[in-house]
Amino acid sequence: MPRKYTRKTSWGKTPLEEIEIAASEVKEGKKSIRAAARERNIDQSSLLRFIKKKERGEVKSVAWGAVAEAKRILTDEMEEELAEHLKQLAEQFHGLPPVKCR
Incomplete structure (x- = not known):
């Protein structure tokens, strides 16, 4: 009988909006990191890491999921350099098929 896979981690399950709201509450001084994390059901170390990244300007809201981004x-x-290089090679007729460019 086939077995059913059960996920063991909760990576990427918290929506970005929830984390941003909790981070703004902490930054405004309304709540502590622990209180904001407990209220929104976020791990406090993850919230602290997000706040530090936001201060450094490393947080992006792109199409990547949290796990994929990590x-x-x-x-x-x-990625941009690689794309330009592949375009250059294609213009020079090196014949790179899409499968080899992956």
């Missing part, structure tokens, strides 16, 4: 290998700049 496990990304290439930065945006590196």
Whole structure:
């Protein structure tokens, strides 16, 4: 009989809006990190990490999910450079099929 997979982590389950609301409450001084995290059901270390990233300007609201963003290998700049390089190679007729560009 086939087994059913059960997820063991809760990565990426908290909506970005909830985290932003909790972070703004902490920044305005309305609540402590612990209180805001407990009220919104967010891990307090995750909330603290989000607040620090927001202060440094590293938080983006792009189409990537939280887990996919955390496990990304290439930065945006590196992706743009790679795309430009692949376009250059295509213009020079190196014949790179889409499968090899993945």
